[in-house]
Amino acid sequence: MTQNSQETVIGRITSVFGVKGWLKVFSYTDPKEGILNYPDWTLALDGKRIPARLEEGRRQGQAIVVRLKGIDDRDLARTYCGAEVMVSRAELPELPEGEFYxxxxxxxxxxxxxxxxxxxxxxxxxxxxxxxxxxxxxxxxxxxxxxxxxxxxxxxxxxxxxxxxxxxxxxxxxx
CATH class of the missing domain: 2.30.30.240 (PRC-barrel domain)
Structure with a gap:
């Protein structure tokens, strides 16, 4: 999937979590919980771009788990496994001098x-x-x-x- 040059990948949905539509996310942010600071996501999956809204999320052991708006059961959540999580680069905080994304x-x-x-x-x-x-x-x-x-x-x-x-x-x- 070619990403929009104005977006960057900040994580990947890896699996379902529980039966109520929660998802496990592998976060590329530092710290890992930083992915929860971005409420508006674009999911890239099978050549499609899917807008998504983060409703809630938390650290669960070593993983990050999230609930996305409109996803409330395990079967629907499973269809998003493998998706890359992207956000607008404009949402990223400015880094100190000498640091780079x-x-x-x-x-x-x-x-x-x-x-x-x-x-x-x-x-x-x-x-x-x-x-x-x-x-x-x-x-x-x-x-x-x-x-x-x-x-x-x-x-x-x-x-x-x-x-x-x-x-x-x-x-x-x-x-």
């Missing part, structure tokens, strides 16, 4: 301090210790290798220029 980093060209192009950030991976940039080769990169580069601001990632769509990293191209 993942979607802002995706697509940036990555250069070494020697001005060698390594490729573009395709996506990021959360590893627990630190996030990792997945940098895929482009026509202008020094080779056709995919690289996994730790996202460590001020250590590995030296600068991010969103306007120029450019990131500079202190990274050996041989890795």
């Amino acid at each position: 993942w979607f802002q980093l995706e697509g940036l060209e990555v250069f070494t301090v020697e001005d060698e192009c390594l490729g573009k950030v395709h996506h990021l991976i959360e590893t627990g210790a630190n996030d990792v940039l997945v940098v895929q080769a482009t026509a202008s990169s020094i080779d056709q290798r995919e690289r996994l580069i730790p996202y460590l601001p001020d250590q590995v990632v030296l600068s991010v220029d969103l306007a120029a769509q450019r990131m500079v990293v202190d990274w050996d191209p041989e890795f």
Whole structure:
């Protein structure tokens, strides 16, 4: 499903919870409960975009469970399993200087301090210790290798220029 460029994915519905239409959601927000701050969702499922309204939600153990408006039984809730949860980027809070949302980093060209192009950030991976940039080769990169580069601001990632769509990293191209 191609998402609207003015939206970003903040979670995914994983399964039903109970018999009254509640759903378990895997939240990509930090903290996990942050997904509950966005009442207007767009669900992307099987090539369709479905508007949804968050009625209530809470942490349940390690999971987030929610009740969406108009979904009040388990069978109906099951039809939404697997949907991506998207919100308008305009609803996201502004971040402090030097912090970025993942979607802002995706697509940036990555250069070494020697001005060698390594490729573009395709996506990021959360590893627990630190996030990792997945940098895929482009026509202008020094080779056709995919690289996994730790996202460590001020250590590995030296600068991010969103306007120029450019990131500079202190990274050996041989890795």
